[in-house]
Amino acid sequence: MSVSLPDGSRISRNDLPRPNEKRWTASKKAIVARAVHYSLIDASEAIQWYDLSMSELMSWIARDSDHGIEALKSTRIQYFRKNSS
Structure with missing residues (x-):
């Protein structure tokens, strides 16, 4: 099973990071956020x-939806928090 994203790309369960991932890059966060947002998997x-945590996942989804993958980089979190208001 796969889902289509607004840019025309597709993601499937095979694209998801391994369970119990410990090193979270922005791209891994984005895949999980998009998988939940577009109903590939449940929250x-x-x-x-x-x-x-639910709040962590929801923040990934919100930042990815509002600003894209750049907002999921740990070095950019403060910038996007300040400029989201």
């Missing part, structure tokens, strides 16, 4: 598989 699955 509860992502939280369990990746040991995330």
Whole structure:
């Protein structure tokens, strides 16, 4: 099963990071955020598989939706928090 993203690309479960991922790059966060946002997986699955809190997952989805992958980089979090208001 795969889902289409607004840019025309597709993601499937095979694109998801390994369960219990410990090193989170912006691209891995974006794949998980988009998988939940576009209903490839449920939020509860992502939280369990990746040991995330609901607020952490929701922040990834919001930042990715509002600003794209750049907002998921740990070096850019403060910038996007300040400029989201």
